[in-house]
Each structure stands twice: as C-alpha cells, then as structure tokens.
Amino acid sequence: MSASVERWLTLEGLSNVRDVGGLPLRGGGTTRGGVLLRSESLHFCTPGDVEHLVDVFGLKLVLDLRTRREIERDGPTAVARAGVETVALTFIPEDGRELPETDGVDPLVHIYLGYLRNRPDNVVAAVRRLAAVDAGPALVHCAAGKDRTGTLVALVLDAVGVERDAVVADYALSGEQIEAMFRRWTTASGEPMPADLTPHIPRAAAMAEVLATLDAEHGTDGAGGAAGWLLAHGLDEADLEHLRKRLTESS
Structure with a gap:
C-alpha cells in the first residue's frame, strides 16, 4: 500500500481527509501522525464520522478557514456540536473586495499569495493555534480542503522542514478526491455534475511557485521561506519551535 493511501481517513460523509504525518524532513525524520488532519468542509459528517474523529483520532481543535457567509449558510458542524473547539479564521476578506489584476501570474498563485497578503493576521493566528503545546490533535478545513487549507498546510509543512x-x-494529492467531492455535493443539491472538473484540480506547479516566491522574499540559510514569512508577520520564534516539536520526529 502506498504512503498516500495510508494517510487517507476512510469516512462515510467526507472524501478529502488525510493525516499530514509520515512526510520526509529535509534533515532526516518525518512528520508525526495523529497530530494534524486536513479536510474539506465538515458539513457532511455523519454520526459515525464524528465518533471516529472525536473518539478514535482524539480531535480537540478545528480551524475553519471558510468565510462568515459560508459558515452561516451551512450552520454549525456536527463536530462543533460534539464539543470540539472550532475557531473561524477566514483567509478571504469579508468585505468582498476583488483581488487586483493578475498581470500574467498563474491565477492560483495569485489567489494563494492573496490569502497571505490580505489576511496575514488570520494565517499567523492559525499557525499559532496549531503550535500551541496543549492544542491536542487538530483539523484544518475550508470548503474543498485544497486551496485555503492547501496554502496553510503547505506553509506549516515548509516551516517545520518538510x-x-x-x-x-x-497539496496536489487533493486532486484524487475532486470527483468524489463534487459527486457528493451535486447529489445533495440536485445539480448536475460539471462537465469538466479540470479547473478545480490543484496544480502542483502553482504551489511550487508560491513557495518559491516565499523563498525569494523570506528564505534564509537554505531554509524554506514559509518560516521567514511567518516570523516577519508576527509569529514568535518560540511558536515556530513548538510547531516543529509538535509536528516532527527524528529518524
């Protein structure tokens, strides 16, 4: 069985849920399993899914990166109703203002860097919550678990040395579940499946370019630029060290 399959959680109402454990570190070792999950919206969680996340995984903290409008539309998740602390930290401005023109930049790169430019406070707050020594097992989600979640998780993984x-x-692995997610959503809404899902599939080159941009602007001594970006926007060195200790283990 491949490492990518082992990391997936098999749940009844969700498709794009996986553990970020088992990823190789630049200096040797791997990320810890059982510490951080990444997911699509928890809106379709079944009672069995809640039991697995809370009682088996031991989930203590959920970071919800959706907008206030998205959260109000869907209502509280079953995981939140089960008592798991849920913190809303949108990466998109709530005033609905448009991003500036892309000027030839890949639209996904533009969107992802826009999260960092427009809501650095919430990006850093999310990382700070994940770094807290008493946070317990955590889950990060947005709507599909690929763009906002993908950007935050990529920052975290780069910052701890993956x-x-x-x-x-x-980041790109979410592409394996795009069809399953759209099938669930369209079945629930009664809408037809999109004829072409290609625009919704995450592109590895886009995230590689985002991280290369951070390297150019914030990288030091051969380290990835995500850590430098976080420190430049208010994360403490102690928080970064706590994050590394929580998420990594030596070989």
Missing part, C-alpha cells in the same frame, strides 16, 4: 517535493505533493 522536503519541498513532499510539501507540493501533499
């Missing part, structure tokens, strides 16, 4: 190819591959 090999760059593995960071990008983890």
